[in-house]
Amino acid sequence: MAPWILGDKFNTVYPHKGSIKALWETKWKFPCQKSVYPFHDGMYEDFEPIFQKLIAENINDAFTDAYTNAFLPTVRALENEAAEAMSAGKKDRASDLYRRAAVVLRISRFPYVSPSTKPETSIKRAAFERQKHLYLKAASLWSPPIKEVVIPHARRAGKDGAQIPLYVRLPEEASAQNKVPVVLLMTGLDGYRPDNSQRTHEIIGRGWATVVCEIPGTADSPADPADPESPDRLWSSVLEYMAQQPEFDMTRVAAWGLSAGGFYAIRAACTHRDRLAGSVAHGPGSHYFLDSEWLSRVNDHEYPFTLTPCLAEKFGYADVADFEKNAQKKFSLVETGVVDQPNCRLLMLNGVNDGVVPIEDSMVLFSHGGPKEGRFFNGLVHMGYPDSLPVAYKWLEDVLSPNASELKN
Structure with missing residues (x-):
């Protein structure tokens, strides 16, 4: 490469x-x-x-x-x-x-x-x-509070677990008579459900609800980490639960995948394109982050600690060498053809100098499937902080509340 x-x-x-x-x-x-x-x-x-x-x-x-x-x-x-x-x-x-x-x-x-x-x-x-x-x-x-909800994994198969724990936060004005948009937060490799306070504050401040769910292979996720299709079942169960909530406007649901969660935001934009109004892939991997050459040096870059053992276990591998050799063919959204499908609106955000996930993983997607949107930040590292956050919120406002007055971050 x-x-x-x-x-x-x-x-x-x-x-x-x-x-x-x-x-x-x-x-x-x-x-x-x-x-x-x-x-x-x-x-x-x-x-x-x-x-x-x-x-x-x-x-x-x-x-x-x-x-x-x-x-x-x-x-x-x-x-x-x-x-x-x-x-x-x-x-x-x-x-x-x-x-x-x-x-x-x-x-x-x-x-x-x-x-x-x-x-x-x-x-x-x-x-x-x-x-x-x-x-x-x-x-x-807090007002409004965050609550934990544990739902059945209705679409479970294979080695998936039986329950999905979620954090749910509703704006006070939400009701069956006043349905609100929803942001489904897909967490990362090291950031889980209790690590997204500020995002939920921003989301609630815009009059939207939020559902926070951990990605396969991390924390409390029941999805089989070794099965490339387990996230599809996970999001189906979560979205079906959401559809049963009277306060949620299911015509205005957006996913927001954070770091390792960005991989799943891309996948869901294709596999669940009919259920999502949009999806933000923030610091996402898609293909090259699983390249053996990239993985051979990723531990030397900006992530604070050794990364490959965590990634290997997250993707269901007991051996790092096996992960580095074989994961790309098994999980790449390009190799497996996932991103050649049509997609809902999909925004990719990252720093050009990302040493955790190469910027190539966002750029390659413009050559596959439906049209995509992207904003990449020169000189910034993984996630493109802090410049990427205002872009994410503005894009979500356009998708979920296009007629609302603009909010300042």
Whole structure:
């Protein structure tokens, strides 16, 4: 495939690799101070002492129990303070503290939680379970609240699980008499249902509902990660559930796939084109992200930790070498012909300098299937943050509420 559009950076080992000190000082400290990804909803004051401890104790491997354990005393302190605030009737303060504790747990269980793990044997799974618990304590106090709904996987087959857990948030004005548009958020490799507060705030602020669902091979998803067609069954079950909700206007449903979820947003734009008004593939893979040459260097790029073992397990492979050799032929949306079908409106967003998913994965789609839309950001990395977010919201407004007055982000 070389030369890649990423250019010389393709063969570069990024400076934060292998060192928690370098990761914190060169990559993570600034977004933590600004409370942006992956520290969105969080507070710098919660994280700075944790990372100083990790640095002092030379804990550099995020896959170890020692890494996760370093975060837990801060979680306990925030949780205790939140409980005291609730007892004192200070619900807003309690909600903020529970939210902050959930964010600390998010970083503690980075970079990946497998659906096959159990809390009693996996510290990251235990941290994720606790994150969900505290996050829902916070979100249940919001107006309107976020609620967890567990639905049957009506279209399950093969090795799919029986239930699909969702987070659902409805604007207060939604009713059977006032149906509202819906955004189906498809989460990513490391960001799950409790990691999308700001998006739900923005969506609710536009008068839309949101349903948040995890993608195959991650967190609580019941979809068989090794079956390329399991996402089709997953979205069919979710959309059929949505169609039964009296508040949802099923003529105005858009998907929004985030990072690894962008792959599924592209697929759904084809396989479920008659049920979706539009789909946003944000930082998406489609074909080249599974190329063995790309995978041979992706661990050296901008992702904070080693990526290929997580991707291998996410796609149902027990062996990284097997994944790198065979996944493209099995899962590529180009190789399998998925993107040669017609599609609903589909917007692709990414940074041109993405070292996690090559920008080629968005560009190749313009040569397949129906017309596509795209906006790519020069000089920006994976997801094209922050410039891509206003574009996503404006496009969704055009699709879901074309006659509404424009909102400012």
